[in-house]
Amino acid sequence: MESVMERGVRSVVAIEAHPDDVELGCMGTLLKLRARGARVTIVSITAGDQGAAHDPDADHAAVAEVRAAEATAAAERMGGEFVSLDGPDGYLFDASALRDALSAVIRRAGADLVFAPPPADYQSDHIAASEIAFHAVFTSALPQFPIAGAALERTPVLYYYDAIMGLEFEPTLFVDITDQVEEKKALARLHASQMANMKAIGGWDLVEEIEIVGRYRGLQSGTRYAEAFRPCLRWPRVRALREFPE
Numbered sequence: 333m334e335s336v337m338e339r340g341v342r343s344v345v346a347i348e349a350h351p352d353d354v355e356l357g358c359m360g361t362l363l364k365l366r367a368r369g370a371r372v373t374i375v376s377i378t379a380g381d382q383g384a385a386h387d388p389d390a391d392h393a394a395v396a397e398v399r400a401a402e403a404t405a406a407a408e409r410m411g412g413e414f415v416s417l418d419g420p421d422g423y424l425f426d427a428s429a430l431r432d433a434l435s436a437v438i439r440r441a442g443a444d445l446v447f448a449p450p451p452a453d454y455q456s457d458h459i460a461a462s463e464i465a466f467h468a469v470f471t472s473a474l475p476q477f478p479i480a481g482a483a484l485e486r487t488p489v490l491y492y493y494d495a496i497m498g499l500e501f502e503p504t505l506f507v508d509i510t511d512q513v514e515e516k517k518a519l520a521r522l523h524a525s526q527m528a529n530m531k532a533i534g535g536w537d538l539v540e541e542i543e544i545v546g547r548y549r550g551l552q553s554g555t556r557y558a559e560a561f562r563p564c565l566r567w568p569r570v571r572a573l574r575e576f577p578e
């Protein structure tokens with residue numbers, strides 16, 4: 333049985349504002365796609381250099397370095413690649429250079445599917461990352477833009493993954509990640525600095541969020557654990573299915 337998104341996906345690019353967002357939003361689905369042979373590229377738009385609420389005296393460059401190492405370890409363990417565009421954490425705005433850099437990664441990956449943060453989320457970097465992803469997906473298939481790499485033949489399909497805590501996000505697609513949830517938690521634990529940071533910011537850690545939101549989405553959709561998505565319904569980021577899924 334395969335879900336709509338697993339049909340013929342050869343290369344998926346998962347975009348995040350900070351190194352670890354993808355671990356919460358769509359890592360279970362990425363594990364499934366990877367197991368089916370898809371190439372996985374995880375792109376953080378910022379360096380995550382403000383991610384030290386648990387240690388306010390930490391040097392920002394050092395925080396960025398730790399986070400890149402954590403995200404790289406997680407990506408390598410699941411058979412993917414981690415890329416950071418090193419944008420400014422906490423002050424991310426839509427900018428042409430970031431759009432083009434992201435589009436170049438999408439081109440290099442030969443993506444047919446892109447995951448991005450939802451347009452409404454808890455933190456402004458996530459909102460900006462969603463907007464940047466929206467543009468970059470489009471220009472990845474437009475040869476007239478001055479972007480590195482050959483333009484893709486087709487615009488990748490764009491799906492938004494769940495918001496933090498599932499707030500202001502009404503899913504239209506659920507992917508069963510019951511068999512992947514333990515590995516998803518293990519990958520999140522590799523972000524040791526962020527396990528501590530989220531505890532300091534909100535009193536919860538990444539694994540608790542994965543457990544509770546994953547179980548909630550599973551309960552909504554008739555399974556144990558699920559991840560939730562919405563398609564971006566703006567041309568040309570939509571693709572017809574060859575047949576009805578499952």
Ligand SMILES: [Zn+2]
Binds near residue numbers: 349353455458
């Ligand atoms: Zn984030």
